[in-house]
Amino acid sequence: MRPIPLPCCLAILAAFGAAAPAQADTVLDNANGYTLNSRNELLRFTSLAFDDEGRILAVGSAAQTRAKAPKARHIDLQGKTVLPGLIDAHGHVFGLGEMLTQLDLAGSATLADALKAATDYARANPAHAWLRGRGWNQEIWKLGRFPTAAELDGAVADRPIWLERVDGHAGWANTRAMQLAGITRDTPDPAGGKIVRDADGNATGVLIDAAQDLVAKVLPKQSEAQARVVLDRALQQIAQMGLTSVHDAGVNVGQDALYRSYADQGKLTARVYGMIGDVGADFDQLSARGPLKTYASDLYALRAVKLYSDGALGSRGAALIAPYSDEPKSLGLLFRQNADIHAMMDKAMRGGYQVNVHAIGDAGNRQILDGYQQLIARYKSKGGAALRHRVEHAQVVAPSDIARFKTIGIVPSMQPTHATSDMNMAEQRVGPERIKGAYAWRTFLKQGSRIACGSDFPVESSNPFFGIHAAVTRQDAAGRPAAGWYANEAMTLKEALRCFTLDAAWAGHQEKTTGSLEKGKWADFIVVDQDLFTMPAADIHKVGVLQTWVAGRQVFKKE
Structure with a gap:
């Protein structure tokens, strides 16, 4: 053609x-x-x-x-x-499209920059009942704390505004948004979440991990027409960046229907390897006929499940075995008890699905490795290790647990730009010993693990060359640090190309057709x-x- x-x-x-x-x-x-x-x-x-x-x-x-x-x-x-x-083995397609249609705070260097951007966005969008955005990072702002609802009220007070942190594991609300969500000093922290409070116990405006659901429940529902605009914008950027395939880490019923529709109409301009988000009602509906291994000439697949063990390092939600080095009273947040998350993994494996679990902290990684060790042998008849189960991020791993990825047969699905974005705070969070098991690409490669590389867009840029650059140099775009950040864990260029092509394809069971x-x-x-x-x-x-x-x-x- x-x-x-x-x-x-x-x-x-x-x-x-x-x-x-x-x-x-x-x-x-x-x-x-x-x-x-x-x-x-x-x-x-x-x-x-x-x-x-x-x-x-x-x-x-x-x-x-x-x-x-x-x-x-x-x-x-x-x-x-x-x-x-190039293949991005971990992204959020609709999240990318939403960021492209909302307030983007990724370039805000200071709190003042972010507040001005919020003010300008509100003025430019007077018809929006809710204002939404993403991309702020208090570490870059050098605040030494989270921002507050009172500060955000100074930019937008007449309408609710909800701004997700760059990693998506925390959100910042103004007072109006908290009122609509019913958040008061008496609102308890939900399981797997935290409401940031001041010294008097009052909610300050930042909600971490599961606490974000308090606001999510009152956000306006996205229409199908809006979802199509979001998907169009995401596909446009994906093609522009040179990505021909993406692994979408969290697909729901409506998004699955759109992907199939776009594939049928010839509008799906990138291959999508879908992971069903969680094992709840969407999984029950989407898994009724079992895993969808391929659809429309390999343009779409839905044969994996995405689960979450813990939060993110930047918001101190990643679950650690020992307390945070820069917050000794905190271990982070395991979203579920071992028995509960292992039961969720069990349900997905029983259905014949590849299981891909978000785990960033060493406790989160250990929890999931323990689950895999118990369950893979049980479901040998359903594919077992041949399903290429994955840990998404594998970001801070206890050195003694790294070898378990190889012995159990687990794919480390990692994002090179996370290292160069996090290097401004990662060692502060975990200290000089635990950092040796963090972003440890060379250690994983040396033992024979195949790393599936991605970006976690829109948490990071969807540009895969940023990821290849980070993998090879362990530096940011400005060339910092000069010798590379823990350069002993860098990849060669050939290895970096492989993790964004063949090994990413392999992690999606697609190495015979792409990569x-x-x-x-x-x-x-x-x-x-x-x-x-x-x-x-x-x-x-x-x-x-x-x-x-x-x-x-x-x-x-x-x-």
Whole structure:
């Protein structure tokens, strides 16, 4: 099928294959191509051929592709670099789209910046009954505390405003929002959550983890039309970033229906590997026919479940075995008792689902590893370790527990930019000894674990080159620290590319169809403006995507 012309640099094909006429095979010529293969070899190629269904016919020299596609149309790439489509193994697609349609505080350097942004947003959106946003980080603001409802009232007092922290594990409400949620000094902390209070016991406006549900219950429900706008915005950015596949960490019934609808209509411009959020009513409905291993030419799958063990490090909600080094009275928050979370894991495994559990603190990771150790053998007939169960984040792990990932057969699903975003506070939280088991990519790789890399967007940027840069340099975009933060845990460039391609595909049971550019796989690839393997590692985050192709269809082109 013929790629559809794009009118501007951010244009995305709304229906990238639905109405395009059939055509002969296609060959890319004069490419500076790189791909890994199933033997972990980095291969170079100058030509790539694929058929009109989007399957790769040949990869190699011009002579090799010409032999497989003698009557193809040819596209001259003029020496530009071609890579396999990148895969984000942990993101929140609808969360990304919501952030793109709400107040984005990720760039706020100070509390004053955030308050001004809230004021400006309120003025620009007078018809919104509720104001919502995301991205604040009190660590960057150097407050030494959380912000307060009183401070937010100074920006917006006449309407409720609810602003999620950058990690999504805490939220900041103004007084009007707390009133609508019924939060008073007498409101108890819910299980797995915390209402931040002042010295007199009054709620200050910040709600951590499960306490956020108090506000979530009174937020206006999203309509299907709004959900479609959100999904469209997310898919647009995903294509622009060079992601051809994403693992969506928490899908509900309505979102599943939209994904299937978009796939049926030719509007799903990235592959989505879905994880059902929790094992409650949505799981009961979605799992009635068992795991959906593939749908619409591998565009969609729903064969995993996403659960939560604990909170996040930045809000001190991550569950630790010993108290926080910078808050000795706190161990963080385990969301559930061992028996309860293990029962949830049991229910998902019993249904034949891959289980992917959020665990950030060492106590959270240990709780989940203990559950896997008990349950995987029990459900051998349902797939057992072959289902490739995962720990999402595996962020701070007791050094003695790292080896258990390999022996039990658990995939560490990790996000490299978390290290470079958290390095301003992580060691303060856990101290100099526990930090040795944190963001420990090299230690995991050395023992033979396959790391599935992602970003956790919108917690972090959806740009995968930020993740590759962080994995290789252990530095932020400004090159700090000069020697890299715990650089002994860095990846090589080849390893970083693999964790965003083949190993991410493997973690989603899709390594036979995606993750590399090999004969018979889908022609999911990107064209970028620089050569990763010849440029300085410090500049990898500057790589720009020129084209994104999914199944041989161009879904993004920068003009």
